[in-house]
Amino acid sequence: MADETAIRTQDFSKTFGTTRALVSLNLEVPQGEVIGYLGPNGAGKTTTIRLLLGLIRATTGRAEIFGVNCQENPVEAHRRLAYVPGEATLWPSLTGTETLHLLGRVQGTVDTAYRDVLLERFDFDPSKKVRTYSKGNRQKLILIAALMTRADLLLLDEPTSGLDPLMERAFRECVHESRERGQTVFLSSHILSEVEALCDRIAILRAGHLVEVGTLEQMRHLSALQVEAEFDGTVPDLTKVPGVTGVIVDGTRVRCHVTGSVEPLLAVLAQAGVHHLVSREPSLEELFLAHYGADGSEAPSDAPA
Amino acid sequence: MRRRSEAYGDRVASRAVARNTARRASRPGALWGYVFGATIAATVYTYPKTFPTMASREALAAFSNNAAWAALFGPLYRLDTAAGYTAYKSGMFVMILAAIWGLLIATRLTRGEEDGGRWELYLSGQTTRGGAAMQAATGLGIGFVALWLPTALIAALGGALSTTNVSAGALVFFATAVVSAAAIFMAVGVLVAQLAPNRHDANLIGAAILAGSYLIRMMADSDSSLDWLRWLSPLGWIEETRPLTGSRSFAFLPIVAFTVVLVVVSVRIARGRDLGTSAFAERDAPRSRTLLLSGQAGLTLRLARPAVVAWVAALAATGFVFGLVAQAAGSALKGSPTLDRIMERLGGTAAGAISYLGFVFVVAAGLVAIAVAGQVAATRNEEASGHLDNLLVRPVSRWRWLSVRLAVGLGLCLLAGLFSGFAAWVGAATQHAGLGVDQLLKAGLNVVPPAVFILGVGGLAFGLWPRGAIGVAYGLVVWSFLVETVAAIVNSNHWLLDTSPLTHMAPVPATNPNWTAAAWLVGLGVLAALAGIAAFGRRDVVGA
Numbered sequence: 001m002a003d004e005t006a007i008r009t010q011d012f013s014k015t016f017g018t019t020r021a022l023v024s025l026n027l028e029v030p031q032g033e034v035i036g037y038l039g040p041n042g043a044g045k046t047t048t049i050r051l052l053l054g055l056i057r058a059t060t061g062r063a064e065i066f067g068v069n070c071q072e073n074p075v076e077a078h079r080r081l082a083y084v085p086g087e088a089t090l091w092p093s094l095t096g097t098e099t100l101h102l103l104g105r106v107q108g109t110v111d112t113a114y115r116d117v118l119l120e121r122f123d124f125d126p127s128k129k130v131r132t133y134s135k136g137n138r139q140k141l142i143l144i145a146a147l148m149t150r151a152d153l154l155l156l157d158e159p160t161s162g163l164d165p166l167m168e169r170a171f172r173e174c175v176h177e178s179r180e181r182g183q184t185v186f187l188s189s190h191i192l193s194e195v196e197a198l199c200d201r202i203a204i205l206r207a208g209h210l211v212e213v214g215t216l217e218q219m220r221h222l223s224a225l226q227v228e229a230e231f232d233g234t235v236p237d238l239t240k241v242p243g244v245t246g247v248i249v250d251g252t253r254v255r256c257h258v259t260g261s262v263e264p265l266l267a268v269l270a271q272a273g274v275h276h277l278v279s280r281e282p283s284l285e286e287l288f289l290a291h292y293g294a295d296g297s298e299a300p301s302d303a304p305a
Numbered sequence: 306m307r308r309r310s311e312a313y314g315d316r317v318a319s320r321a322v323a324r325n326t327a328r329r330a331s332r333p334g335a336l337w338g339y340v341f342g343a344t345i346a347a348t349v350y351t352y353p354k355t356f357p358t359m360a361s362r363e364a365l366a367a368f369s370n371n372a373a374w375a376a377l378f379g380p381l382y383r384l385d386t387a388a389g390y391t392a393y394k395s396g397m398f399v400m401i402l403a404a405i406w407g408l409l410i411a412t413r414l415t416r417g418e419e420d421g422g423r424w425e426l427y428l429s430g431q432t433t434r435g436g437a438a439m440q441a442a443t444g445l446g447i448g449f450v451a452l453w454l455p456t457a458l459i460a461a462l463g464g465a466l467s468t469t470n471v472s473a474g475a476l477v478f479f480a481t482a483v484v485s486a487a488a489i490f491m492a493v494g495v496l497v498a499q500l501a502p503n504r505h506d507a508n509l510i511g512a513a514i515l516a517g518s519y520l521i522r523m524m525a526d527s528d529s530s531l532d533w534l535r536w537l538s539p540l541g542w543i544e545e546t547r548p549l550t551g552s553r554s555f556a557f558l559p560i561v562a563f564t565v566v567l568v569v570v571s572v573r574i575a576r577g578r579d580l581g582t583s584a585f586a587e588r589d590a591p592r593s594r595t596l597l598l599s600g601q602a603g604l605t606l607r608l609a610r611p612a613v614v615a616w617v618a619a620l621a622a623t624g625f626v627f628g629l630v631a632q633a634a635g636s637a638l639k640g641s642p643t644l645d646r647i648m649e650r651l652g653g654t655a656a657g658a659i660s661y662l663g664f665v666f667v668v669a670a671g672l673v674a675i676a677v678a679g680q681v682a683a684t685r686n687e688e689a690s691g692h693l694d695n696l697l698v699r700p701v702s703r704w705r706w707l708s709v710r711l712a713v714g715l716g717l718c719l720l721a722g723l724f725s726g727f728a729a730w731v732g733a734a735t736q737h738a739g740l741g742v743d744q745l746l747k748a749g750l751n752v753v754p755p756a757v758f759i760l761g762v763g764g765l766a767f768g769l770w771p772r773g774a775i776g777v778a779y780g781l782v783v784w785s786f787l788v789e790t791v792a793a794i795v796n797s798n799h800w801l802l803d804t805s806p807l808t809h810m811a812p813v814p815a816t817n818p819n820w821t822a823a824a825w826l827v828g829l830g831v832l833a834a835l836a837g838i839a840a841f842g843r844r845d846v847v848g849a
Contacts (some may be wrong), residue, residue: 053698056845075702083698089691091608092420092503097593105599106699127590131420131503142695 004031004066006153006184007052011061014047021047023208024061029186031066031152034179036195037188038288039205045188046086048205049157052186053083065153079108082151086158088135088142096126096133096141103145115148121170135162147174153184160191172198196284204291211291220281223290224257229269230276241265322427323440323447326414330448337406338455338484340783341399345456345480346463348394352387353468365390376527376630377665382550387469392479392549399483400543401519403452407487408511410448411494415441416504435576438495442568445491452487456480471549479548485560489539490515492567499574505611512615523626539563601701602709609683609713616676617720620669624725624749627665628732628740631658635738658738662729662748663815667789669725670752670807673718674782677756680714681763681778685771689849697846707838711764718756722749744814751813754826755785755806761830761837768840771847781806 007029014022022044029035039045050056052063054074063070070077090099104110119126122140130138139162146154154175160168168191175185175198189195195202196216204212212219224245230253238247238256242264247256258265262279269277282290356362366385368374375381378397383389415438418424427437457480461473493511501507522541525534535541536559545556597603635658684707687693696706726749730742763778770777788805802808806826811819 050846055694055697057843074697075700078698078700085691085694087691090695091604091692093505093608094598095591095593098595098598101593101595102598102600102604103695103699106601106696106701108700127593129591 005029005064006031006033007063007065007186009052009061009063012048012051012058012063013060014044014051014056015059020208022051025210027203027210027213029184031184032179032182033201034175034185034187034199036199036202037186037205038190038192038195038202042207043205044208045205046157047208049083049155049186049188052155053078053081080151081153081155082107082146082149083155084143084146084157084159086161088138090130090138090142092131093129095129096124099130099141100126100145100148104148107149107151109150110148111150112148114150115144118144118147118174121173122167136164136167139163140167143171143174147178150181151183153186154178155186157188158190159187160189160194168194192284192288202284204288206291216284219287223282223287224259225262226255226280226282226286227258227262227265228253228255228278228280229274230254232273232275234272236268236272238265238268241268320440321430322432322437323444326441326444327447328444329414330410330445331451333406333410334448334451334487335455337402338452339459340787341403341452341456341484342459342463342480343787344399345391345395345460345476346466348391349387349460349463349469349471349476350467352390356390362386372527372630372633374630376523377626379522379544380526382547387467388471388475388549391471391476396479396483396548399456400486400540403484403487404490404515404518404540406452407449407490408494408515409508411445411491412498412504412507412511414445415495416498416501416507419498420504433576434578435572438499438572438575439568442492442495442571445495446488449484449488449491453481453484456484475549475552478546478552482543482546482548482557485557486540486543488564489560492564492571493539495571496567496574499571499578509611509615601696601706604696605706605709605713608687609680609717612676612679612683613713613717613720616672616679616717617724620672620676620721620725621728623669623672624728624745625732627662627669627725628729628734628738628745629736631661631729631733631740632736632738635659635661658733658736659740659744660815662733662740662745663812666725666729666748666752666813667807667810669722669749670755670810671782671786671789673721673725673752673756674759674785674807676721677714677718677760678763678775678778678782680710680717680760681767682775684710684714684764684767685774688771688846691848694846703842704838707764707767707841711760711834711838714760715757718753718760719750722751722753722756725749725752740814747818748813751810751818751823754823754830755810757830758806758826758833759785759830761833764834764837765840766837768837768844771844 005028007027009025009027012022012025012027013020025048037045037048047056051058052065052070054070054077058071065077066080068077068080094102100115104115118124122144124137124140124144126141130141133141139159143159146156160171163171172194175187178185185198187195187199199216201213201215202219203210214222232252235249235252235254238244238254243258243260243262244265245257245259247254256265356365362385369381369384371381374393378393381389381393384393418441424437428434432440457477460476460480464471464473464476490511493514494507497507497510497514498504501510518538518540521538522535522544525531525538525541526544535545539560542556542559542563545553546560547553547556597607687710693706697703723746726745726747727742729748730740730745733740733745759778759781762781763774766777767774785805785807788802789807809819809822809826811817811822
C-alpha cells in the first residue's frame with residue numbers, strides 16, 4: 001500500500017456560540033502511526049474527533065482522512081475508519097449479538113475470526129440485552145464492534161473508560177496488534193501510562209489549541225531534567241547557573257530542573273564536592289502538568305479569556 | 306448534634322426528589338391546563354351561538370338516548386342545556402387526554418429517571434427507595450395541581466363571560482372531575498413503573514389499563530342494563546360524578562381511595578425492590594433476532610415496530626367502533642336541521658351512517674396526527690440519546706437515515722388510515738349499514754394528508770431546530786385540535802381555521818375527498834421534509 005497520510009487537518013476550527021472549542025488545528029498523522037491525543041477536560045479532544053467524523057460542522061478549515069474530505073464526504077471517509085466513544089450509548093433493546101451483527105453489516109466489513117478472538121479476549125458474553133450490561137461491558141461491546149472491522153484508522157476517544165485493569169491490558173494488546181498490521185490509531189486519553197506505553201507520538205491540546213506535538217523523546221529533550229544532589233559541605237548557589245530553575249535547598253541536599261545542556265551545572269557541582277547525584281527524565285505526567293500548571297483550564301495568551 | 310445533621314440531610318435529600326419531580330411535571334401540567342381550560346371555556350362560551358333556537362337545542366337533545374353516542378362520549382344528560390352540551394362536548398376529550406398525560410408523565414419521572422440512572426444519584430444520598438418513590442408521588446401531585454388550577458380557572462372564566470347560566474362553581478367541579486383522570490393515571494403510572502422492567506413496558510401496561518377502563522365504561526354507557534359496570538372503571542367513576550349535570554361529590558370517594566391505595570402499594574413495592582429490577586421479570590438473554598438488522602433501514606423498522614403496531618391497532622379499534630355505531634347514530638342524525646347544517650357547511654349532503662362517519666373520521670385524523678408527532682419525537686430522541694451516532698460514524702449518510710426514518714412515519718400513517726377505514730367497514734357491515742369497503746378505505750386514506758403535513762413540518766423542524774422539533778410537532782397537533790374545537794362552532798371562513806391541517810379535510814365518506822386540499826397538504830409536507838433532510842445534512846449532530 002502506498003504511504004498515505006491517515007489524518008491531515010488544515011486550520012481546522014470549531015466555535016460553539018462564543019466558545020472556541022478548537023482553534024486552527026494543523027495536524028498530520030501518517031499511516032501506521034499510533035498517536036496519543038492529550039488534554040484536560042474541555043480542551044477540545046472530543047470536538048476534534050467529532051469534527052473528523054463529520055458529526056459536527058467545522059467553522060473553518062478542512063480535514064482529510066486518507067485523502068477524503070471527511071466534512072464533505074463523511075460516508076466515504078467512514079469506510080476506512082472505526083470509532084470508539086468514551087461512553088457507549090447503544091440501543092438498550094438489542095442484545096450484544098444483535099448489536100455486533102447490525103454494526104458489522106452497517107460497516108460492511110467484519111473479520112469474523114478476529115471478532116471471536118476479541119469476544120474471548122475481553123471475556124464478553126454477547127447474549128444479553130444491552131440494557132442489562134454494566135458500563136464496562138457496554139464499553140467492551142463497542143470496542144469489539146470497532147476493532148472487529150480491522151479498519152485502517154481507529155479513532156478512539158477515551159476507549160478504556162470503565163474497563164478493569166485486566167481488560168485495559170487486553171485493549172493494549174489489541175492496539176499493539178493493530179500497529180503491527182499497519183493500522184493507524186488516534187488515541188485520545190486521560191490515562192497517561194496508557195499513552196506512554198502505546199503511542200509513537202503525542203499531541204497535547206490546551207483550551208482548543210494544539211500546544212505540543214512530537215515523540216516522547218523529543219518532548220523530554222525539550223523539557224527540564226530533574227536533578228537531585230547531596231553535598232559534603234556547603235551547598236553552592238545554583239540559581240545563577242545557565243538553564244537551571246526551581247532550585248530548592250534542604251540542608252545539604254538540593255533539587256533543581258535543568259533545561260538544555262547540563263554541562264554548566266555539572267561543572268559547578270564538581271567544584272562544590274557533590275557526593276550523591278540523581279538525575280531523572282520527566283515522566284509524561286510531569287510533561288503534561290508542566291503544560292497546564294496547577295490550573296489545567298488556563299487559556300494560552302492568544303486565546304480569548 | 307450529629308443525629309440532627311443526619312436528619313436534616315435526609316429531609317433535604319428526599320425533598321430534592323419531590324422538588325425536581327414537581328418542577329418537571331408542573332410546566333407541561335400548566336400548559337395542558339391552559340389547553341383543557343380553553344377547550345371547556347370555548348365550548349360554554351360559544352353554546353348560545355351554536356344553538357341559538359329552542360328547535361336546534363331539541364334536535365341536539367334527541368341524541369340523549371343514543372347508545373352509540375353514549376358509548377363514544379359517555380352518558381348524555383340534559384343535552385338541551387349549555388351545561389349538558391359542555392359536559393358532552395369537552396368531557397371525554399379532556400378526560401382521555403388528561404389520563405394519557407398523567408400516565409406518561411408519571412412513568413417518565415419515575416421509571417424513566419431510574420432507567421436513566423438518575424435515581425442512583427438520589428439514592429446514593431440519604432434517601433431510601435421507598436422514600437424516593439413517595440417523594441416522586443408528591444412531586445407528581447404538585448404537577449397535578451399545576452394542571453388542575455388553570456383548567457378550573459379558565460373554565461370558570463369562560464362560564465362567567467358567557468351568556469349561559471352555567472355557574473362558575475359547577476364549571477370548577479366539572480374541571481376537577483375530568484382532570485382527576487390525570488391523578489388516577491399518575492397513580493397507575495407510579496405503580497406500573499414499579500412493576501415493569503423499564504419505562505417502555507410500564508407505558509404499555511399503563512396503556513392497557515387505560516384501554517380496559519375505557520372499554521368497560523363504553524359497555525356500561527351503551528346499555529342501561531349494564532350501568533353497574535361503570536363502577537368497575539376509573540373513567541366510569543368520573544362519569545358517575547355527573548359534572549355539570551348533577552355534581553355528585555360522593556363519586557370522588559373511589560377516585561381518591563384508588564389513587565391513594567395505588568401510591569401506598571407502589572411505595573411498598575419500591576421499598577422491597579432492588580433498583581433497576583422489576584416484579585415482572587425480563588428475560589435478559591432472549592434469543593437474538595438478526596433478521597431485520599441487516600442495515601440502518603431494518604434497524605429503524607425494528608425500533609419503530611412496537612409504536613407502529615400499537616397505533617395501527619388503536620386506529621383499527623377506533624374505526625371498528627365508529628363503524629359499529631354508525632348506523633344508529635346516522636339514523637338519529639336524519640332530520641336534525643342543525644346537524645344537517647353542520648354537514649352542509651362541511652360539504653356533505655347525505656344523511657345516515659355515511660354522514661355520521663364523515664363527521665367522526667376527523668377523530669381518526671387527530672389520532673393519526675398524534676401518532677405521526679410521536680414519530681417525529683422518536684426521530685429526535687434517536688439523535689438526542691446518542692444512538693444515532695453509532696450509525697453516522699459508519700458509512701451511513703444522514704439523508705438516507707432521515708429519509709428512511711420519515712418514510713417509516715409515512716408508512717405508519719398509511720397503515721393506520723387503511724386499517725381504521727377497513728375496520729370501520731367491518732363494524733358497519735355487522736350492522737348492515739350498507740356501506741362499500743371502497744368508501745371506507747377512502748375515508749381511512751383521507752386522514753393521511755394532514756398527517757403527512759405534520760410529519761413534513763416536524764422533519765423540517767428536526768433539520769433546522771432539533772431541540773424544538775418535538776415541541777413543534779406536538780404543538781401543531783394541539784393547535785389543530787384547538788382550531789378544530791373552534792371550527793365546530795364558528796360559521797365564518799376565518800383565516801385562523803386555515804392554519805390547522807385538519808380543517809382542510811373533507812368529511813369522507815359523506816363527501817368525496819377534497820383532492821386539491823389533499824394534494825396541497827401532501828405537497829407541502831413533502832417539500833418541508835425534503836428541506837428538513839437537506840438542513841440535517843448541514844448541521845451539527847446535537848445531543849440532549
